[in-house]
Amino acid sequence: MHPMDFEYVSSPTLSDAVRQYTRFAQLGKRPMYFGGGTEIITLGRLHQVNPDAVIDLKPIPETQVMAVQQGQLVLGGSITLTQITDAPWLGEAFPLLQETVHEIADRTARNKITIAGNICGTIFYREAVLPFLVCDSKVRTYGPKRGKERSIHRVFNREARLEPSEFIVQLVTDETARTAPFVHIKRRKAGRVGYPIVSAAAIRIDDRIRIAFSGVCPFPFRSSAIETILRQRGLTVRQRVDQAIQRIPSHLILDDYEASRAYRTFVLANVLEEILQRLGGA
Amino acid sequence: MSEAFSPWNMAHFSTNGSETTVVGHSVGRKDTSLKVTGHAKYTDDEIESDMLHAALLTSPHAHARILSMDRRRALQAPGVRAVLFGTDCPNHTGDPLADRPILAIDTVRYAGEPVAIVIADEFHQAAAALASIDVVYAPLPVVQSPKAAYEPNAPLLHPDVHTYRRNRAEANPIPGTNIATHVPIRKGHPDDVWASCDVIAEVEVSFPQAHHAYMETPAIIAEIDPDGEMHITTSTQSPFTIPSLIHETFDVNPSQVRVHVPFVGGGFGGKSSPYLEPLVVAASKAVGGRKVKLRCEREHAMQTLPCHIGLEAKVRLGAKRDGRFVAVDITYWFDGGAYADRAVIVTRAAVQDCTGPYRIPHVRCDGFCMYTNHPPATAYRGFGHPEETFVIERAVDVLARQLHLDPLEIRRLNAIRTGDSTPTQTLLTGGRVGNVPGCIDHLKKLMEWDGRAVRREGSRIIAKGMCCSWKTSSTPPNASSGAIVRVNEDSTVTLLSGVVEIGQGTKTALAQMVAEVFAMSVDRVHVVLEVDTKEEPEHWKTVASRGTLLAGNAAVRAAIDAVRQLQETAAIVFQCRPSDVRISNGVASCAHEEKAIPIGDFKNGYAFPDGRSVGRMVIGRGSYTIEDVTPLDPETGRGSPGPEWTVAAQGVEIEYRPADCTYRVLRAFSVIDAGKVIHPALALGQVKGAMNMGLSLASREGYVYSGRGVVTNPQFRVYPIHRYGDQPEYHVVFLETPDEHAPWGLRGLGEHGLIGMPAALASALSNALGVDVNEMPMTSELLWRIQTGG
Amino acid sequence: MPKQEVSLSINGEQRMVVIRFADTLLEVLRGKLGLTGAKPGCNNGDCGACTVLIDTCPYKACIMLAVETVGHEITTVEGLHSTPIQQAFADCYAFQCGYCTPGFIMNAHALLQQHRVIDEYTIREWLESNICRCTSYEEIGEAVRTAARLRDARTAPSLDTSVDTQQRRDL
Ligand SMILES: Cc1cc2nc3c(=O)[nH]c(=O)nc-3n(C[C@@H](O)[C@H](O)[C@H](O)COP(=O)(O)OP(=O)(O)OC[C@H]3O[C@@H](n4cnc5c(N)ncnc54)[C@H](O)[C@@H]3O)c2cc1C
Ligand code: FES
Ligand code: FES
Numbered sequence A: 001m002h003p004m005d006f007e008y009v010s011s012p013t014l015s016d017a018v019r020q021y022t023r024f025a026q027l028g029k030r031p032m033y034f035g036g037g038t039e040i041i042t043l044g045r046l047h048q049v050n051p052d053a054v055i056d057l058k059p060i061p062e063t064q065v066m067a068v069q070q071g072q073l074v075l076g077g078s079i080t081l082t083q084i085t086d087a088p089w090l091g092e093a094f095p096l097l098q099e100t101v102h103e104i105a106d107r108t109a110r111n112k113i114t115i116a117g118n119i120c121g122t123i124f125y126r127e128a129v130l131p132f133l134v135c136d137s138k139v140r141t142y143g144p145k146r147g148k149e150r151s152i153h154r155v156f157n158r159e160a161r162l163e164p165s166e167f168i169v170q171l172v173t174d175e176t177a178r179t180a181p182f183v184h185i186k187r188r189k190a191g192r193v194g195y196p197i198v199s200a201a202a203i204r205i206d207d208r209i210r211i212a213f214s215g216v217c218p219f220p221f222r223s224s225a226i227e228t229i230l231r232q233r234g235l236t237v238r239q240r241v242d243q244a245i246q247r248i249p250s251h252l253i254l255d256d257y258e259a260s261r262a263y264r265t266f267v268l269a270n271v272l273e274e275i276l277q278r279l280g281g282a
Numbered sequence B: 001m002s003e004a005f006s007p008w009n010m011a012h013f014s015t016n017g018s019e020t021t022v023v024g025h026s027v028g029r030k031d032t033s034l035k036v037t038g039h040a041k042y043t044d045d046e047i048e049s050d051m052l053h054a055a056l057l058t059s060p061h062a063h064a065r066i067l068s069m070d071r072r073r074a075l076q077a078p079g080v081r082a083v084l085f086g087t088d089c090p091n092h093t094g095d096p097l098a099d100r101p102i103l104a105i106d107t108v109r110y111a112g113e114p115v116a117i118v119i120a121d122e123f124h125q126a127a128a129a130l131a132s133i134d135v136v137y138a139p140l141p142v143v144q145s146p147k148a149a150y151e152p153n154a155p156l157l158h159p160d161v162h163t164y165r166r167n168r169a170e171a172n173p174i175p176g177t178n179i180a181t182h183v184p185i186r187k188g189h190p191d192d193v194w195a196s197c198d199v200i201a202e203v204e205v206s207f208p209q210a211h212h213a214y215m216e217t218p219a220i221i222a223e224i225d226p227d228g229e230m231h232i233t234t235s236t237q238s239p240f241t242i243p244s245l246i247h248e249t250f251d252v253n254p255s256q257v258r259v260h261v262p263f264v265g266g267g268f269g270g271k272s273s274p275y276l277e278p279l280v281v282a283a284s285k286a287v288g289g290r291k292v293k294l295r296c297e298r299e300h301a302m303q304t305l306p307c308h309i310g311l312e313a314k315v316r317l318g319a320k321r322d323g324r325f326v327a328v329d330i331t332y333w334f335d336g337g338a339y340a341d342r343a344v345i346v347t348r349a350a351v352q353d354c355t356g357p358y359r360i361p362h363v364r365c366d367g368f369c370m371y372t373n374h375p376p377a378t379a380y381r382g383f384g385h386p387e388e389t390f391v392i393e394r395a396v397d398v399l400a401r402q403l404h405l406d407p408l409e410i411r412r413l414n415a416i417r418t419g420d421s422t423p424t425q426t427l428l429t430g431g432r433v434g435n436v437p438g439c440i441d442h443l444k445k446l447m448e449w450d451g452r453a454v455r456r457e458g459s460r461i462i463a464k465g466m467c468c469s470w471k472t473s474s475t476p477p478n479a480s481s482g483a484i485v486r487v488n489e490d491s492t493v494t495l496l497s498g499v500v501e502i503g504q505g506t507k508t509a510l511a512q513m514v515a516e517v518f519a520m521s522v523d524r525v526h527v528v529l530e531v532d533t534k535e536e537p538e539h540w541k542t543v544a545s546r547g548t549l550l551a552g553n554a555a556v557r558a559a560i561d562a563v564r565q566l567q568e569t570a571a572i573v574f575q576c577r578p579s580d581v582r583i584s585n586g587v588a589s590c591a592h593e594e595k596a597i598p599i600g601d602f603k604n605g606y607a608f609p610d611g612r613s614v615g616r617m618v619i620g621r622g623s624y625t626i627e628d629v630t631p632l633d634p635e636t637g638r639g640s641p642g643p644e645w646t647v648a649a650q651g652v653e654i655e656y657r658p659a660d661c662t663y664r665v666l667r668a669f670s671v672i673d674a675g676k677v678i679h680p681a682l683a684l685g686q687v688k689g690a691m692n693m694g695l696s697l698a699s700r701e702g703y704v705y706s707g708r709g710v711v712t713n714p715q716f717r718v719y720p721i722h723r724y725g726d727q728p729e730y731h732v733v734f735l736e737t738p739d740e741h742a743p744w745g746l747r748g749l750g751e752h753g754l755i756g757m758p759a760a761l762a763s764a765l766s767n768a769l770g771v772d773v774n775e776m777p778m779t780s781e782l783l784w785r786i787q788t789g790g
Numbered sequence C: 001m002p003k004q005e006v007s008l009s010i011n012g013e014q015r016m017v018v019i020r021f022a023d024t025l026l027e028v029l030r031g032k033l034g035l036t037g038a039k040p041g042c043n044n045g046d047c048g049a050c051t052v053l054i055d056t057c058p059y060k061a062c063i064m065l066a067v068e069t070v071g072h073e074i075t076t077v078e079g080l081h082s083t084p085i086q087q088a089f090a091d092c093y094a095f096q097c098g099y100c101t102p103g104f105i106m107n108a109h110a111l112l113q114q115h116r117v118i119d120e121y122t123i124r125e126w127l128e129s130n131i132c133r134c135t136s137y138e139e140i141g142e143a144v145r146t147a148a149r150l151r152d153a154r155t156a157p158s159l160d161t162s163v164d165t166q167q168r169r170d171l
Helices: A014-026 A036-045 A083-084 A097-103 A115-119 A130-132 A224-231 A237-246 A263-278 B003-009 B032-037 B072-076 B123-132 B144-151 B239-250 B277-286 B298-303 B343-352 B385-403 B407-414 B436-446 B506-518 B547-574 B680-700 B757-769 B779-786 C027-032 C084-091 C103-114 C121-129 C139-154
Strands: A007-010 A029-036 A052-055 A066-070 A072-076 A140-141 A144-149 A165-172 A183-188 A198-206 A208-214 B052-058 B066-068 B080-085 B114-120 B134-139 B177-188 B198-208 B219-224 B228-236 B255-262 B292-295 B310-319 B323-335 B362-370 B453-456 B459-472 B480-487 B493-497 B524-525 B581-584 B587-590 B596-598 B604-607 B613-617 B619-625 B648-657 B663-675 B729-735 C003-010 C013-020 C052-055 C059-061 C073-075
Touching: A014 A029, A014 A140, A029 B198, A083 A097, A083 A115, A083 C013, A097 A130, A097 A183, A097 A198, A115 A130, A115 A165, A130 A165, A130 A198, A130 A208, A130 B292, A183 A263, A198 A263, A208 A224, A208 C003, A224 A237, A263 B779, B003 B134, B032 C084, B032 C103, B052 B123, B052 B298, B072 B080, B072 B123, B080 B123, B080 B277, B114 B277, B123 B619, B134 B407, B144 B310, B144 B323, B144 B362, B177 B343, B198 B385, B219 B277, B228 B239, B228 B277, B239 B255, B298 C027, B310 B385, B323 B343, B323 B385, B323 C059, B343 B362, B343 B779, B385 B459, B385 B547, B385 B757, B407 B436, B407 B459, B436 B459, B436 B648, B436 B663, B436 B729, B459 B757, B480 B547, B493 B506, B493 B547, B506 B524, B506 B547, B547 B581, B547 B587, B547 B604, B547 B613, B547 B619, B596 C003, B663 B680, B663 B757, B663 B779, B680 B729, B680 B757, B680 C139, C013 C027, C052 C103, C059 C103, C084 C103, C084 C139, C103 C121, C103 C139, C121 C139
Parallel strands: A007 A052, A029 A052, B052 B292, B228 B255, B323 B362, B493 B524, B663 B729, C003 C073
Antiparallel strands: A066 A072, A072 A165, A140 A144, A140 A165, A183 A198, A198 A208, B052 B114, B066 B134, B080 B114, B177 B362, B198 B310, B219 B228, B219 B292, B310 B323, B453 B459, B459 B648, B480 B493, B480 B619, B581 B587, B587 B596, B604 B613, B648 B663, C003 C013, C052 C059, C052 C073
16 A cells, blocks of 8 residues: 555556656656565555656566577566566576576565565565676666666666666666576575575586575675675684684674674675585585 | 253253264364465555555653654645544543553553554555654653563553543452552461461562564554444454444443454464544544455554463472472562453462462462553453463572472472362362373373482483373353354355354364264355354454353354254254254154255255145254353452363473573473364364463563663564474373363363463573573573573 | 546456446446455455456455456356366365355465466465464365366366475475
């Protein structure tokens, strides 16, 4: 139940979406793009987001693409998490993504949650971004300056960094990274549905492990400093793990109802150790 | 034989007989088709176009003075009809202690406390207007734990506690302290015998408050007729207590209050005390008696409504070298939250059974129900007994370890039996207590106990843990139930009973009992599933597993009464003695007559073909008031808290991974002495469901308070209760040692599956870790902290 | 205008209804169309009590706007009649208070329609979207397996739906 009223429009094309957004903004209204809508609806009920209008992006054909084009996997922003977990061919094309999003929410919710909506959300887990971070994927956006393609790292740093009327159209991922050896581990307080204490996605390319985290801090991140330490020879696994964790400013490590800071750090250490073992970095 | 049965023996029927055709068999639930088609109506399913909708504004602070409140902007908002503050309805409410204003006045005492209610045409309008109410608070120091509340210099939450209206038998607050009630037990010579103990186990236990997690969040609809009659439709386990509460709160006649209860989507004790009903009545008054609905959001259910009680406790258990228990000394500091509600009675219930089902000659126990700045606490499945069991069983385990005794054997050695007495010095005569040693023996087989609690399997540890439990009802001495049985034209019968169908299937069990008396198929017995306090005879409360005892006795008596009336009229028709008339399969017959007459023909007396008629309309009535309950002495606790004790032995088997302190419950076991199982499938479902709930509570549930006393995890998203697949394998066995007061000897069992689960899990985890686990919830984080001292 | 009259296709009927754009499907079904089978348990997407089918896929009606369903076929529990899963819920005593039941039934019904062969892994993957506080979950799992057998007996008697219990259990 959304206590506040808002307008709803559904956009058939990329340019229409931006036009609608601009029109509302010019009228002094707060528009929001609407993917699965799960976050807008649930936070709206608690008065935590209050759009005057929502612009549904799902009808835009470009946001519904799911294909390999010249070795690049192109995924539209409106693709739901269930579409990803249920596409058998993605099990080969991007298994890390499949495994990571499978652990988000529950199946019925995944029928509704979209990749772009998850990545651009304000609830700070945004776990779907992890595979794209480690794969150095590219993001195609559409905005006032029309279409753009940029590295995920330019578009996403702790949270999505988009211009006001800009939105994610597609995520593009190279074959090398998305088919590399991978691990995803999610640890929760209890059970199999729920937010992470630690969620980590990792791949190995040559002797480098790339790794991104959610749940550790109030934002997902990938850190080259951590990756460098994890690669250091001459240190035991435990030493590398401990040094890697020291790179995370401890005040940024979450301390809440899911887990205390100290316990979360313990879980993170275990997860890192397991990843090193499984990816052969040990 | 007990008095209770003597009137029945006049009829041809006795519920002592072991031969039954309906009772003891699994039949279809009476609510099946409504529930699988979505047609079962719950309170919020009542939707009318002229209904107004209410939304609650609650306090963000756990303890604060209210400096100012301003509703002017809210009153201008679209659709808003009224905005109420505490000062508009300054009545206090609460049973057994009227310590709570309907809406906060001057002070808020917990985060989530209602401070205003908005009434509007549409729910979204009421919810939107909440943001336009301006309240200014000045935060006060927060009392975060019951022990902190007990400190002599703790801030006083209720300085005027001595002025509150109260039920003196149930609430014993100590003015000048935060003690909402104190319940003592002094049995034997608890202070003199410690020197004679060879070994003493000392344990401290604690757990935070938790949520009932009934799936239906409470909803209440109130309307006041022009003639002053109040109609309340609500999701409650205790409709018959509401008229008197409204009477005490608003000074209206109880008979002017009519309470209607449709289906209730789970209660587990959380809907046993009326909490927001007075507020919705006030809301309806504010809009000229119009119909107003309030539906609680899940966040309200978790932050505003009463919850499972929290506890800090310490126990000393002393024994002889051979394992015989000598004395116990227990102190409970219950976290009753900001308002006492039923927490004071939960405290009493824990105290009165504090030893668990063990023979301990010397008992000292002090139960304090403490005021804190947490949400209020109320009844929760097990009512003080999962709590009491957790405390004593931790001590029993520690003692067994200190003495190098088998934990199962030490329990068997000390098991309470007929002839022993309880902590309240109730002598357990006859069938008042179930068969504890029998339960332990069955548990031993069921969980393949060979004395070894721990087994290593590679990097994992398989560990077992166990406990025993008991429970009596804690009802007031006059808890009663009534029933009416009507005979219908089509030779079916209809049973009216005030029991609320909260899912436990009581109405199906009652129908089985009536069918048994009528010697006919249960399909011919109709039950009225909803309850209306002006239509159904009173039933005390649908709590404490008492439904089948109280209402069962009443229903059986009503059925016997109806049968007797049928026999009397039929005897005239058949010209035989009433006792020669047989009622079965919907017809009356007599050995001397060829003819069999459908019972429907006797509905309004019997009309002969020539127009003459004999007899009267058949209305069977029955009632039952609990027996053998007396109040506890305020100094020693001496008294009789309940008529009988259901006992159980329970266990779990877990798989623990020391590397990351995670575990899984593999199997859970319950052996319960059910007296008599009326409906095997329902009984099994009740017990397994309760075990599931108990394991969920013990392993992962609990409020996490912020440093300022706010519950930070008030959504299922962050309050991870068991979902499909989290459950273990269940193993359940019933023993049948009859309780002679109850129909067919049945004992309550709706709660017993839960009671021992926390203790059994703690036992298994303590065995796995080799260190005692004395807290809940037993999350991996807790185990990590215990294992590493982290 | 944040309100509009729309036509929704529900349980095979076209229903005209005036909605606020901000209304969730759950509110419209219950408050405006009198279809109270879908229940609010959390209004937050967490409990599954509000589950309905859009076309053939289960969704939580509390996290879907009513306007999003225009042009799609909505099925609520009131639209199911004597389905195998309803029968199985009755036979297996897979409910107590019944509040979670419509949500479980809708989800399980979709599962049965989408999967010819249902293994334990898939049952868990689907059903962990719903919360039941009363039952032990064992009865609900049994109901799904029973319904699969009932369904097969009604349609293709030769299909083997024997449920593989161990495989992928720990996944
Ligand atoms: C029961 C449940 C459990 C959950 N558990 C987890 C979990 O464990 N881990 C986790 O990471 N998440 C979890 N979530 C997801 C949750 O945090 C969000 O609700 C979800 O990710 C939002 O996705 P959506 O498609 O519904 O986005 P929307 O609600 O549509 O949008 C979210 C935000 O993204 C913006 N947006 C949407 N699409 C675009 C676009 N194409 N370009 C730019 N901006 C856009 C919107 O304007 C809005 O600000 C859970 C959700 C539920 C309901
Ligand atoms: S009400 Fe929709 S998921 Fe709980
Ligand atoms: S039957 Fe009550 S919640 Fe499932």
